[in-house]
Amino acid sequence: MKGNTKLLVFGGLGLAALIALGLAFGGAKDDDSAFSWDAVGRGDIRETISASGEVRAKTQVNIGTSVAGEIKAIHVKDGQDVKAGDLLVTIDQERLKQAMAQARAALEASRQDASRLEAARRRAEESYPRYESLRHQGLMSDEDFLQQKLARDTAILASSAARANVAQNDANLKGMEDGLSKATLRAPVAGRVTSLKAEKGETAIPGISNLPGAVLMIISDMSEMQAEIKVNESEVVRTKVGQTAQVTVESLPGKVFQGSVIEVATGTEKTGNDANLYKVKVVLQGAREDLEQLRPGMSARAVILTREAKNVLRIPLQAVLEREGSLEEAQKRGLLAPTSRNVALVFRSGKAEERTVDVGIANTQFFELKGGLAEGDKVLTGPIRKLKDLKDRASVALRSKPDSELAKLKDAKK
Template sequence: MTRRWRGILIAVVLVAALAAALAWFARPEPLAVATRAVDRGRVEASVSNTRAGEVEACQRTRLSTILGGRIEYLGVDEGDRVEAGQVLMRLWHQDLSARVQVAETQLATARSRAREACTVAVNAEREAERQEALAARGFVSTSRVESARTDADARRAACTSARADVATAERQLAAADIDLGRIVIVAPFAGTVAKITGELGEYSTPSPPGVATPPAIELLDDSCLYVKAPMDEVDAPRIQPGQSARVSVDALPGRHFAATVRRVAPFVSAEERQARTVDIDVDFASQEEARGLLVGYSADVEIVLATREDVLRVPTAALRTGNTVLVVGADGVLEERRVQTGVANWEYTEVSAGLAGGEHIVTSLEREGVRPGARVVAEDAARR
């Protein structure tokens, strides 16, 4: 090789080396991304309510008197504990009490008359029997016997009529007592007084059909609680009574309560400007654990549909469209990998094929520049 060509070759090598050096120093810095190692663990398939549910009391009633009237007695305050059968409110009732007294007097009179009539009837029957015995021996005439028997039959009829009057008086007294019960509110079960509408001396009006009148007293049993929650109609066919669930309450962040699905509504609710939903009732696994929750708390329900133990899993947020993930290669370059998935929830997704345990995948997919072929570095490594 001549000296001229040797010089050209050296120049070409120097230019190539310089270009390579410039390309090396001009290369973009690797992107810092959040990564997660593929591991093994539990994955649950679950569904959650579409809107906030609500903590409810197993027994809750809005009580009103049957008749309207002025409040004469109010034996409780809001927040009081009451027992079943305890009188909570009574309206003015002097007129009804007077009717009860009249009915009691009429009943006493009817019973007295019945005793008198029946006593006379017994005596008349005995007299008729004596006359029949004397007639058999020829001491009295047949007409005397017939007169005695007729009198006995009449007295017996009078006794029966008097007893019927007693039964009528008893029913009249029972009706008066029923009328008296129309102005009294009695606790149907033990519980807590949630709300009272009205004060002593005010007029209490019962709620007629179709008219939204506030109840006089609202009573609830907070010793037994459950959660009612709306579920999307698409998820409803997969929900069955007896399935396990978890309840979270906004007022107690980070705390979860074990529960069980008790009821799935047999119809779909359609509310204006909202999704079509199916209401479910969820019972707390432990009422003692739920004690202290307030009726009306907003709550969320997560129903467990299926559970897989010790399976390969990835964060659900790491999945891209088409069930692909970005795997961090040994050289720091991202590789797109398609995976086969199984049971999934909002936190984890089961991977049945496409990944191996220990491989690192990107979870910060929203960052600019994160795509297949990009050079990346884990955030922890970037900080070091």
């Protein structure tokens, strides 16, 4: 019994020693009171923005009419390729032809009237010097002379009005001729009919494009496909022409189209809650057979690479906290109100030291670290609620493994 008692005692002492060693080396620090952490390291950072939109052709032309009338014939089908100048739609021309005939007759009548009045003007002006001579010789009374002067002036005005009437009727006839020519619609550009909205027998209506009958069809230049996305105002400042992009289309799962930004709008679009969105156009690249599957209006999502930094110091996103600056600091910088600053809590000799850090670009995991810390520094990363309330120089306990190692173990188990 004594031997067994000694074994139990020595076994208990050994177990206690193991527990003490575990506590000393952090084995028991993975409890609820311990903080998660990671070390400042080096790596690459790619800053991207994501936004949704739709697929568009390089050029989309709404085909409408400037003359009203019944649609007599539609010469194309939806999806048909057309060349510039191809016949698209014929609108009823009978009413326009009748109006043009009336305008031509009115022009001819006004020309004849203008000729008659022009002849009367010439006679009046030719006779006027003779009346002036008679008046000077005392052979014509002042009253008769004034009557002849009034007749001359009236003839001049009538001739001028007749010429204006001729010009007006001529312009009216040209307008009728132009309207008749526009009753036959032709393709203004080469492309594909991507939306045929009209039917034979319907009435084509000139005017505002959102009225039924105003837009007869849409012709799209399919030689270049684009994604037109809407980017939030907080991110559009980082978007520039020439940046690389990748676009996915909801209708074509699994396909990724490479692209580049070709246009960034300077004007905004108001949406719900008055959020400001800016249109950004991305030209799509890829195999011809893949691009030919795209249709204008398909839902698209783009990821744009805005900036990239290689082999730079980086710090986990959750390690960077925002602290409100003091009014004294703001005044020293010439500011009227305090501004925020970025800080990180560094583990030093069992305590958390608050350090101001300068950060650059970011991805979904890291900030680029431009100053404030050195490679290898241990920074606290969580829990976030405790981290925000943690004071400078407060004593802390760390978990045994850094976040990066725990992430690798988690990935290995999957």
